[in-house]
Amino acid sequence: MRQQIKVEVAVGSLVLCGVLALVFMALKVSGLTLDTARQxxxxxxxxxxxxxxxxxxxxxxxxxxxxxxxxxxxxxxxxxxxxxxxxxxxxxxxxxxxxxxxxxxxxxxxxxxxxxxxxxxxxxxxxxxxxxxxxxxxxxxxxxxxxxxxxxxx
Known part of the structure; x- marks a missing residue:
């Protein structure tokens, strides 16, 4: 049971990292930025x-x-x-x-x-x-x- 939870947490972390990477790439390609303090x-x-x-x-x-x-x-x-x-x-x-x-x-x-x-x-x-x-x-x-x-x- 513990082994299955560890695998699920690892898979969930990997999926989360993949989603964050896609969001980062989408922002870079579109030219949008999260930097609002730029002068x-x-x-x-x-x-x-x-x-x-x-x-x-x-x-x-x-x-x-x-x-x-x-x-x-x-x-x-x-x-x-x-x-x-x-x-x-x-x-x-x-x-x-x-x-x-x-x-x-x-x-x-x-x-x-x-x-x-x-x-x-x-x-x-x-x-x-x-x-x-x-x-x-x-x-x-x-x-x-x-x-x-x-x-x-x-």
């Missing part, structure tokens, strides 16, 4: 085409995640995508006003994310500021269409 500041960037960029997509600097996309909406005056980024507070005094933002793809068909490239100006990017140097997403379907129409036109 950040928000800036805006405008793109002609955001491709598959979504809210909560990561923002990187030199390949290191330094923020997230907060929201995406349409600028009705210029018909561009307005993307609000939440960046880590330690970047507040490091990024210059001429910082560039480009939408990249992780792998050939992976998720889109924003990659930042620091500039060289002395003036710093302030909370609520705008990143003006942006590069839109590279759309695979458009490239294929250009290749097909270019090669068929010859």
């Amino acid at each position: 950040d500041f928000q800036v805006e960037a405008y793109f002609g085409d955001i491709g598959g960029l979504k809210p909560r997509s990561k923002v990187t600097l030199a390949g290191v995640a330094v923020g997230r996309v907060v929201s995406i909406d349409l600028d009705e005056q210029w018909f561009e995508a307005r993307v609000v980024l939440a960046l880590d507070a330690r970047l507040r005094d490091l990024l210059s006003e001429d910082t560039a933002a480009a939408i990249q793809t992780a792998g050939l068909l992976g998720d889109n994310y924003i990659s930042l490239t620091p500039g060289v100006e002395e003036a710093r990017l302030q909370p609520g500021g705008v990143i003006r140097d942006t590069q839109s997403a590279l759309i695979l379907e458009q490239l294929i269409n250009q290749f097909i129409s270019g090669s068929l036109g010859d």
